[in-house]
Amino acid sequence: MTYCIAIALKEGLVLTSDSRTNAGIDQVSTYSKMARFETAPDRKIIVLSAGNLATSQAVIEQLKRDIIEQNRVNLNTSNYLSDAADYIGDVLSTRIRRHSEDQKSNFAPESTLLMAGQISGQAPQAFLIYPQGNHITTSTETPYLQIGESKYGKPVLDRFVKMDTSLADAATCALISMDSTMKSNVSVGPPIEVLIYTKDSLRFDQHYRFNEDNAFLQNLRHEWSNKLYQAFTEMPRIPEHFSTL
Amino acid sequence: MTYCIAIALKEGLVLTSDSRTNAGIDQVSTYSKMARFETAPDRKIIVLSAGNLATSQAVIEQLKRDIIEQNRVNLNTSNYLSDAADYIGDVLSTRIRRHSEDQKSNFAPESTLLMAGQISGQAPQAFLIYPQGNHITTSTETPYLQIGESKYGKPVLDRFVKMDTSLADAATCALISMDSTMKSNVSVGPPIEVLIYTKDSLRFDQHYRFNEDNAFLQNLRHEWSNKLYQAFTEMPRIPEHFSTL
Numbered sequence: 001m002t003y004c005i006a007i008a009l010k011e012g013l014v015l016t017s018d019s020r021t022n023a024g025i026d027q028v029s030t031y032s033k034m035a036r037f038e039t040a041p042d043r044k045i046i047v048l049s050a051g052n053l054a055t056s057q058a059v060i061e062q063l064k065r066d067i068i069e070q071n072r073v074n075l076n077t078s079n080y081l082s083d084a085a086d087y088i089g090d091v092l093s094t095r096i097r098r099h100s101e102d103q104k105s106n107f108a109p110e111s112t113l114l115m116a117g118q119i120s121g122q123a124p125q126a127f128l129i130y131p132q133g134n135h136i137t138t139s140t141e142t143p144y145l146q147i148g149e150s151k152y153g154k155p156v157l158d159r160f161v162k163m164d165t166s167l168a169d170a171a172t173c174a175l176i177s178m179d180s181t182m183k184s185n186v187s188v189g190p191p192i193e194v195l196i197y198t199k200d201s202l203r204f205d206q207h208y209r210f211n212e213d214n215a216f217l218q219n220l221r222h223e224w225s226n227k228l229y230q231a232f233t234e235m236p237r238i239p240e241h242f243s244t245l
Numbered sequence: 246m247t248y249c250i251a252i253a254l255k256e257g258l259v260l261t262s263d264s265r266t267n268a269g270i271d272q273v274s275t276y277s278k279m280a281r282f283e284t285a286p287d288r289k290i291i292v293l294s295a296g297n298l299a300t301s302q303a304v305i306e307q308l309k310r311d312i313i314e315q316n317r318v319n320l321n322t323s324n325y326l327s328d329a330a331d332y333i334g335d336v337l338s339t340r341i342r343r344h345s346e347d348q349k350s351n352f353a354p355e356s357t358l359l360m361a362g363q364i365s366g367q368a369p370q371a372f373l374i375y376p377q378g379n380h381i382t383t384s385t386e387t388p389y390l391q392i393g394e395s396k397y398g399k400p401v402l403d404r405f406v407k408m409d410t411s412l413a414d415a416a417t418c419a420l421i422s423m424d425s426t427m428k429s430n431v432s433v434g435p436p437i438e439v440l441i442y443t444k445d446s447l448r449f450d451q452h453y454r455f456n457e458d459n460a461f462l463q464n465l466r467h468e469w470s471n472k473l474y475q476a477f478t479e480m481p482r483i484p485e486h487f488s489t490l
Contacts, residue, residue, distance in 0.1 A: 159477075
């Protein structure tokens with residue numbers, strides 16, 4: 001399984017991903033799910049992936065080759081990020097269709113992607129690209145997108161991430177969301193990658209990779225657990241006289 | 246959708262359920278999902294249901310009739326709760342099979358049940374009964390079971406519910422778990438029912454039903470939100486010098 005988050009805020013972008021992949025519980029490996037594209041000076045693009053690893057790798061490979069071979073459509077030729085999302089969606093759905101034809105009973109070639117970034121002069125944006133190739137973006141009310149094992153970590157994002165949340169706060173929230181997910185699903189695991197992109201910087205200068213034994217990550221998980229427990233002990237209990245029987 | 250929790254602790258049982266049912270988003274109704282069986286003096290049994298409402302109602306109806314008609318096997322004849330779980334599983338899977346044969350493309354007759362209670366002289370127990378009729382119970386490490394929309398509210402149960410948690414604490418935790426779920430999925434909603442059963446009491450004397458505008462429930466949701474936010478603001482932020490780029 002996988003868990004990736006893309007948050008698009010007024011100040012910029014926060015991307016987070018875990019690194020655990022599995023083909024059955026007896027075949028677990030570590031792969032980065034965060035691909036950075038820094039080829040043209042006027043844009044920065046990141047792609048996060050969940051689902052079939054072969055499909056994800058094939059898509060990333062194709063995106064890179066289209067740039068190197070200067071094909072007619074590639075990540076550097078798109079005038080808007082939504083055009084880039086269309087293009088990535090085409091690459092993704094074409095690759096999935098190729099394997100859908102000889103599909104065996106339990107074989108699932110689907111991948112889902114998050115694409116985020118900025119083209120100079122435009123706002124930073126994030127997109128969720130479905131296996132069918134279509135995509136959605138964030139809204140003022142819901143400034144984040146998730147792929148993979150998304151439910152365990154959603155409540156904390158709903159509570160704390162608004163459009164005007166700072167990048168540092170959003171990064172902490174994303175790590176807490178990842179922590180909740182790792183606690184409930186062993187197939188999501190470290191290293192955890194975090195990329196913070198400041199609007200209009202056109203630089204990827206804040207990229208973090210936290211291993212399981214990283215002191216900061218361990219402290220954050222420990223602190224959150226303690227603070228939640230403290231909060232829980234202070235919560236009201238149901239008064240017995242409320243009983244409806 | 247639905248969300249139900251059954252917690253089996255040293256001190257007794259805590260059962261929680263929402264009351265929203267929907268057959269498509271344009272057909273939303275309110276039904277209790279908590280059925281109490283108090284027919285024999287030596288036992289107390291509660292059944293919670295998620296899934297197809299027609300199936301759930303048919304199963305509850307059959308369980309009641311088997312008692313009234315004093316059929317050879319009913320909830321009062323089981324010597325152990327696990328026998329009762331077998332019997333309920335048979336009723337459930339038989340009902341589902343009846344409708345599986347004339348199954349249309351999108352029709353899903355499956356229901357999943359939680360059964361909990363105590364037979365005098367034995368420990369209180371909880372079971373999750375699958376549509377196939379088989380069942381699992383709790384363990385020392387995982388003293389709770391969930392059915393329906395279970396993921397949003399799981400992290401908080403994992404953090405706070407242990408075998409020796411008090412019934413009052415477990416009830417508060419279950420309400421917080423329900424709150425997290427209601428915030429993330431509109432198809433789970435009030436009234437929220439909570440039943441607290443004290444071991445060896447053989448009485449259902451703590452049953453609570455919280456409507457949306459109930460002051461206690463509103464205060465609890467508000468307090469939890471505030472405390473979480475406070476905890477979040479006190480969490481460490483990623484130091485910039487950690488960057489791996």
